[in-house]
Amino acid sequence: MASTRLDPIDRKILAELQDDGRMTNVELAKRVGISAPPCLRRVRTLEESGYIKGYHADVDIHELGFEVQVFAMVGLASQAEVDLSAFEDQCRTWPLVRECHMLNGEVDFILKCVAPDLSTFQSFLTGELLTTPNVASVKTSLVIRNAKDAPGVPFDVLEDRLSREA
Numbered sequence: 001m002a003s004t005r006l007d008p009i010d011r012k013i014l015a016e017l018q019d020d021g022r023m024t025n026v027e028l029a030k031r032v033g034i035s036a037p038p039c040l041r042r043v044r045t046l047e048e049s050g051y052i053k054g055y056h057a058d059v060d061i062h063e064l065g066f067e068v069q070v071f072a073m074v075g076l077a078s079q080a081e082v083d084l085s086a087f088e089d090q091c092r093t094w095p096l097v098r099e100c101h102m103l104n105g106e107v108d109f110i111l112k113c114v115a116p117d118l119s120t121f122q123s124f125l126t127g128e129l130l131t132t133p134n135v136a137s138v139k140t141s142l143v144i145r146n147a148k149d150a151p152g153v154p155f156d157v158l159e160d161r162l163s164r165e166a
Contacts, residue, residue, distance in 0.1 A: 006051070008159070009032055009033070009034060009042065010042060010046060010051075011155055011158065011159065012031070012032040012033075012155075013028065013032050013039065013042055013043060013046065014046065014051060014052070014152075014155065015155040015156075016028055016031050016032060017043070017052065018151055018152035018153075018155075021055045021056070022055075025039055025040045025043070028043070058151070061114055065116050066114045066115060066116055067115075067116060067117055068114065068115040068116070068117055068118050068120070068121050068142070069112070069113070069114050069142075069143035069146075070112075070113045070114075070115070070121055070140050070141065070142050070143065071110055071111065071112055071113075071140065071141045071143065072110070072111040072113055072125070072129065072138055072139070072140045073106075073107040073109075073110050073138070073139045073140070073141075074087075074107060074108055074109040074110070074111060074129070074135060074137070074138050075106075075107050075108055075135075075136045075137035075138075076108045076109075076134050076135060076136055077134050077135075077136040078134055079108060083134050084102065084108070086133070086134065087108075087109065087132070087134060087135070088100060088102070090132055091109075091111065094124070094128060094129075096113045096114060096115050096120070096121065096124050097111050097112070097113050098112050098113065098114055099111065099112035100112075107137075107139070111129075118142075125138065125140065
């Protein structure tokens with residue numbers, strides 16, 4: 001398991017950056033209990049190793065005028081790898097699709113979409129998603145409100161499990 005290659009300091013660094021990616025290296029080092037130079041080296045190593053994929057601003061979609069959030073459950077006619085990959089490639093081109101996850105079970109993919117209004121989403125649904133080759137069915141659910149939107153992973157759960165295994 002990849003997380004076991006990380007020591008407790010690396011996991012603390014990731015947990016802190018996951019909560020606040022804008023803190024200074026000095027502040028990060030203080031929070032994880034090491035000096036600034038080795039902290040910076042560790043962060044760079046975590047970036048180069050792919051544990052840190054990037055840094056992003058957590059924007060307020062409603063303040064920016066995106067009033068509609070929809071989950072679209074997509075069923076494909078064919079689940080051949082070439083068809084699954086083609087659908088994933090297509091999803092990457094749609095700006096309204098913010099997340100695309102392949103699932104097992106009743107649907108093949110779930111898409112998280114945002115739009116400024118219902119009309120814009122409806123145009124995307126009927127003009128693009130439903131007309132995409134291999135799309136057999138689409139069921140949508142409009143988000144009423146968001147009760148939780150936590151980034152990343154729960155490091156405390158991982159730490160508990162690792163301490164039980166030790």
